[in-house]
Amino acid sequence: MTALDIRERPSPNHDSRGEPPHVRPINMLVLHYTGMPSAAAALDRLCDPAARVSAHYMVEEDGVVWRLVPEARRAFHAGVSFWQGERDLNFVSIGVEIVNPGHEWGYRPFPPTQMAAVERLCRDILSRHRIPPYRVVGHSDIAPDRKADPGELFDWPRLARAGIGLWPLPAPGLARRRGRGVGVIERAGALADLARIGYGVSIGTEEVALAAFQRRFRPERWDGRLDGETSGRLTEMRMAVEAAQAAETQRRRTRFN
């Protein structure tokens, strides 16, 4: 593993994370794709005062990492967002932009060199901040009605294997009815799982949140339709979140006793 090669390109687009006693701790990592035709165009936009957008880091396809905003400052990447009951997620998060033209300009796989750099950068961030694995998210997880990034080609399983975020393990004995619809009771349980994991679920927007979940955790099909396969993944992911939350609670108890 080579050391992180970070280049500096300060963006003017940041402000305070809050003044004491109202500073919220950094406890979330949000991954994006740039969704611009080129890396140069993305870098220009993230540093343009008129655009009022930024991120803490940007990772190019060849693995070059740019630092745009110091982690202690609030960058402008999440926008209107929601996760696990919380809003205004720029206050508590570190944002990483990953260069990819995105669905608008020719979405393509993230090269292994780029993923290796993303992995190293994320591990470095996680080593410095207390960010639980269930708070490593994609932009589409926290703003599913507006955003699709980093998208279904992003290698979340690779990051999870490196200890970055969660990936649900198959629960033994869980019936899989691939492609089949689910009944009313199973549907209610699945939507409860979706909310428990962290997604904003409200009447009329269930399909949008389901599609965001699928895009990340069942990327073969993200049509927002709740079939048996999606329902099973939701159960497995909810169990993974609960296990990680229990571990986090235990860790805090140990530390404060």
Ligand SMILES: [Zn+2]
């Ligand atoms: Zn984004």
